[in-house]
Structure formats: C-alpha cells, structure tokens
Amino acid sequence: MSRQLLPLGYGVLCASLVAFVLGGCASGTDLPRQAAREFLPDSARQYVEFLASDELQGRATPSAGLLQAATFIAEAFRRWGLEPVGESYWHPYSLVRRDLRRESLWLRFRFGDTLWEAAIPDHAVPMPMTGEGSTEEAPLVLLQRLPADTAAFQPSAPLPRGSVVLMVRSRQEGRADTATQGASARVSLWGWLRWMRRHGVAGVLLADVPQQGQRLRPRRFPWPSLSQHPSISTLPFQLPDTDTAVPVVYSIGAEVLERLFGSVDAFRQIVEQQESLPGPVVKPLPGIKVELSLAFREIERVEVPNVVGILRGRSRPQEYVLIGAHYDHVGVTALPGVADSIYNGADDNASGTAGLMLIARALGRLPKKPSRSIVFVAFSGEERGLLGSRAFVQNPPLPLKHCVAMLNLDMIGRNHPDSLLVGVRGQWLESVLQAQNRALSRPFLLGREAEEFFGRSDHASFARHGIPVLFLFTGLHEDYHRPSDHAEKLNYDKLSRVALLAARVAWALATMPAVPPAP
Structure with a gap:
C-alpha cells in the first residue's frame, strides 16, 4: 500500500465513552502472561507451511484440500481444549450450482x-x-x-x-x-x-x-x-x-x-x-x-464446512466474542507461461488462519477462563463471495444477539514490520484496540487503508447485522492472488504480533464488566 498510514481516533470519541471503555480495560482485563508467551513465530510458520503446502492444492471451496485443512484446524481445536458448538467442530452448509432455464x-x-x-x-x-x-x-x-x-x-x-x-x-x-x-x-x-x-x-x-x-x-x-x-x-x-x-x-x-x-x-x-x-x-x-x-435449474449441490470451536466463559457463557479467519483460497489454475499452477495462499489467508490458531492455543490452555465465551471460526468460501460467513449469520449456531464483537484476521503476514491496517465499526471497540496496541512492547502504527477493503472479507457479514467488528489486515502486495504467495515470504514475527494484539483485544472484551449496547 502506497498511501501514508493515518493514526486512528483523532477527536472522534467523547470523554464519557473513552472513560466507560477504558475503565473496562484496566489490569483485570489484561491478557495473562502465560497466554502471551504462546505467540511463537515458529508455531505460526508450522501452521502456514501445512495450510499453504502443495498437498492442499490451494484450498478451493469446495475441494479435497479444503477438507484436509478443515480436519487440521478441527483437530487442533480439540487438542487445545475448545469445545464443539453442537456435536462437531465442523458446521457444514450447502452450496449449489445453477444454470438458467x-x-x-x-x-x-x-x-x-x-x-x-x-x-x-x-x-x-x-x-x-x-x-x-x-x-x-x-x-x-x-x-x-x-x-x-x-x-x-x-x-x-x-x-x-x-x-x-x-x-x-x-x-x-x-x-x-x-x-x-x-x-x-x-x-x-x-x-x-x-x-x-x-x-x-x-x-x-x-x-x-x-x-x-x-x-x-x-x-x-x-x-x-x-x-x-x-x-x-x-x-x-x-x-x-x-x-x-x-x-x-x-x-x-x-x-x-x-x-x-x-x-x-x-x-x-x-x-x-x-x-x-x-x-x-x-x-x-x-x-x-x-x-x-x-428461472434456474439446479445442476450440483455440495456441502462444505466452517470450523467452529468455543472457549466457554465462566460467568456469562451465553455472551461471546467471535474471532474469525477464512481458511480457503482459490485453488489451482493453469496460466500460460507460468509453471506453478497452485495458488497456495500463504498470506491469503493461511496467515490469518495461523493467527486464529495461535490465539486458540494460547487461550485454550489457560486454567482460568474469561467471563464471556470466545468463539473461534475458520470460514470457508470467502474467496467465492463471503459464502461461509454469510451462511454462518444466516443460520448461526449461537444467537447473534449475544455476540459482543467480531474480530477478523485476513492477510496478516506481509509488508512493513510495524504497519497494521484496520477497519472498525464501533467507536468503543476502537478505544479498546488503541489501548491494547499501546500496551504492546512494540506497538503497531495503525492505519485506515483497510476501509477500502471493508466489504471484501468476512467481518462484513457481521457488520451488516449491526455487530461491532474489527478487521486486521497488513495490506496487499505483488503476490496477492498469484501462485507466488508462498510460505517463505511471510514475516512470522509480525504475524505472531498481530495475533497477540487480536488476543489482547478479545480477552479485554471477554473480561470487561460491561460493553456498550449495540446501536
């Protein structure tokens, strides 16, 4: 991104709103040190290298590679102590192909x-x-x-x-x-x-x-x-x-x-x-x-899964913070003169999925759980038009009215080490983000360029339902939607730091005494 990064929050929030929110971001809502130590670049690299491997053939929706990725994520959720929502970590939804009559x-x-x-x-x-x-x-x-x-x-x-x-x-x-x-x-x-x-x-x-x-x-x-x-x-x-x-x-x-x-x-x-x-x-x-x-005639119908795990809250388990990332990409396409036909999608969005997994591991292993639940969702179908997140909000496994906020990680592993682009809906949520970013040992320079892409990732499905959302994104690059989006090009230290910031925000939201009501 060539535009200058612009700091957030210039005179936007009134003093009472800042006091209300930041009062809930005191030390009692800080992410426990035990969890903060779990955000390891080597772990992020391990997750990305599997998800973006040729074996998964670009994780198209639908494909066998997508199901391999879903199995990998679901097994990790189980191993780290997250509960399924319902009988399975997989939440399938139907997709159809139609031709004209x-x-x-x-x-x-x-x-x-x-x-x-x-x-x-x-x-x-x-x-x-x-x-x-x-x-x-x-x-x-x-x-x-x-x-x-x-x-x-x-x-x-x-x-x-x-x-x-x-x-x-x-x-x-x-x-x-x-x-x-x-x-x-x-x-x-x-x-x-x-x-x-x-x-x-x-x-x-x-x-x-x-x-x-x-x-x-x-x-x-x-x-x-x-x-x-x-x-x-x-x-x-x-x-x-x-x-x-x-x-x-x-x-x-x-x-x-x-x-x-x-x-x-x-x-x-x-x-x-x-x-x-x-x-x-x-x-x-x-x-x-x-x-x-x-009028249409149906040609084909398939089922594909979102992957959902929940860290159950202690005192307000029905309320929840949702953290999401899409784990699909665009599959395999042969291009003239290009030897590599597999779109591995390392940054888009194995990086965000790895960030989601880092957070799930860090929080799932904590002996003390937050007040509110934290729901982790790996969405499929994003590259085909936000299909997985749209299916989720149409038939939510948990009531949307109890969703405090949705945090979305999409392409979080490239560009300048200290730049982070954000899109926010909810002024109080922006205040939480600012406070948690300042608390980092190495804060990010937050920019607004993500607004340009606001409707092109899964948080948009939740924003349309009036849910406060936070979109974290490190920007486009020359490998975007190209076969050259490979795992070795990611900055895993940056990826882990973005995931840590998202975890801090989610933990603050899940532990603060009260959050502003939805508008």
Whole structure:
C-alpha cells in the first residue's frame, strides 16, 4: 500500500465513552502472561507451511484440500481444549450450482402499443449474482450516484416498489463488484442488490457508461444454457437462497440503450447531466414498461464446512466474542507461461488462519477462563463471495444477539514490520484496540487503508447485522492472488504480533464488566 498510514481516533470519541471503555480495560482485563508467551513465530510458520503446502492444492471451496485443512484446524481445536458448538467442530452448509432455464428467460420493453424483446445473450445477459423471478408492466427508473453506504441513501425521488432499476455504473479497474463511481468497496454491488430486493425492486438492468466511439456490449458470463460449448465448471457455487436475496439482474448493451434513449450518445448525455446533481439520482423514465423473467435449474449441490470451536466463559457463557479467519483460497489454475499452477495462499489467508490458531492455543490452555465465551471460526468460501460467513449469520449456531464483537484476521503476514491496517465499526471497540496496541512492547502504527477493503472479507457479514467488528489486515502486495504467495515470504514475527494484539483485544472484551449496547 502506497498511501501514508493515518493514526486512528483523532477527536472522534467523547470523554464519557473513552472513560466507560477504558475503565473496562484496566489490569483485570489484561491478557495473562502465560497466554502471551504462546505467540511463537515458529508455531505460526508450522501452521502456514501445512495450510499453504502443495498437498492442499490451494484450498478451493469446495475441494479435497479444503477438507484436509478443515480436519487440521478441527483437530487442533480439540487438542487445545475448545469445545464443539453442537456435536462437531465442523458446521457444514450447502452450496449449489445453477444454470438458467432457457424457456423462462426474457427481457421485454413496452412503448405504448409496441413491444420489443431484447435478444439474449446478444443484447442482454443475466449476471452471475442474479436472483430469479418475473414481473410485468413494471415502471423503469434510472438510478446513479449511489452513496458509499446504504444508510446514506437519500434519493432525489422515491424508488417505486415493483419497479425495474436501470443502474449506471463505471468500469473501474479491479472494481467490477463496485456499484457506481461514487461507491466504495464497503458497499458492493451485491450489497446494493440485497438492499433493493428488501425495498421491493423487481429487477435491475446494469449499464456501463461507454467511452466515446465505443460499442457497448453486455457483460458476458458463460452460462452453459447460453453457450455453444457448455461446461458446468464455469458456474459459480452460491448459497441456496441467492435467488431470493436479490432481484433479477441483467447486464445490457447498446441495442437496449438505443431502444430506451434513441442512441447511446443520448444516454451518455443524460448520465453526464445527472452527475452535476447532488446525492443519489432517481429519474423515472415515463412511457416505458418492463417485462422480465428468469428461472434456474439446479445442476450440483455440495456441502462444505466452517470450523467452529468455543472457549466457554465462566460467568456469562451465553455472551461471546467471535474471532474469525477464512481458511480457503482459490485453488489451482493453469496460466500460460507460468509453471506453478497452485495458488497456495500463504498470506491469503493461511496467515490469518495461523493467527486464529495461535490465539486458540494460547487461550485454550489457560486454567482460568474469561467471563464471556470466545468463539473461534475458520470460514470457508470467502474467496467465492463471503459464502461461509454469510451462511454462518444466516443460520448461526449461537444467537447473534449475544455476540459482543467480531474480530477478523485476513492477510496478516506481509509488508512493513510495524504497519497494521484496520477497519472498525464501533467507536468503543476502537478505544479498546488503541489501548491494547499501546500496551504492546512494540506497538503497531495503525492505519485506515483497510476501509477500502471493508466489504471484501468476512467481518462484513457481521457488520451488516449491526455487530461491532474489527478487521486486521497488513495490506496487499505483488503476490496477492498469484501462485507466488508462498510460505517463505511471510514475516512470522509480525504475524505472531498481530495475533497477540487480536488476543489482547478479545480477552479485554471477554473480561470487561460491561460493553456498550449495540446501536
């Protein structure tokens, strides 16, 4: 990361909140010395070298290598005295692959008495994150300039229930999942689609803003039912409820825009005019009605596990602090001219998983347990869209209302030895982090760059449920999502120090007399 690290907490917290929280971070909540001595770089190296070995073939979700990693983690939890939540440390959830039902697929526009049907896939293509459903005679609304947070959505006009939204977005390099030019990664396209479904939107048409002279085509996705050379391996695994969580979503090309606006240039001019207006723009397009339909057929269903262990609290066992890290990566992909095809994922995220294991070992071996429980979760499916954490919050093995906070370790083993990027939701949690960082013999320089990646790791699933979260991350590097992300490139001293800081924060949260109520 090239940006300057920015210290946290400049004048953010009021004096009463600081006193409330830091009063609970006195010596009685300090991590016992016996536990602090357990954070050994050699142990971290041992865990990473197994998880990131060629034997595990990149730990894709699903794969045999992923199950080997899950067995390794579960056995360690058992050995260190953590209890299973239920009958097993494995908490499986289902993933499905679906193809389109070609006979139930259409996108039509009615202009008065004239009905025009877009040709699929030439004029429009269903997006991979689409839901299923159908609608008739739906009004069409142009939507652009989404804010970075759904809570800040104050549109220029109401968004009618039952409408189809024409969402304008830019082709930002490396940000294909970002909703519009103004939106940060905190709210991905997926997050906005879920929000729209909850607010009654029936369908979404995604339109990129074309460059001058560019012939705009719909974004392609290799659905087997639309392909001349069908293969189910091109289909993503998704949670079974994906079809009900979001509206029907099509990417549209120039032919559709020409029908709607007369020309692509006219569409571009309208978009540019709206850019000067404040806030989100909702512009009804009168005289146009939309008919659309999309349905799936299930091709394949598999089960994959999250791994869950609990350190049971003494006096408030029903309340818990959750520490998580994803243990999956992206598997094996052969690239032209590259001999190594295994994406070992040492930093992403064998490092965070090793940190989780260091904490579990250190705290699990303590003779005296904390007041609240501490739950350790190794998530699968993160690389496929936070699937494991989304499945966890949808069907939690423990009530989410009793979760005091969620701490997430993702990529914690690279870059400058003293830099640590954080994302925090909950001002009181930030105060605990600051206090515990200052208490380290070698504190980290805490930076805010993790906010840019806030929606791209498992803590986001918990933040959406109003749970305070802390995201610890040491930044991107040239080996990110490359076969060259190998175990020997990690700084194991730094990894162990990050894990120690997370353990100190978790122990403080699990032992302080009271925590602020959820907002």
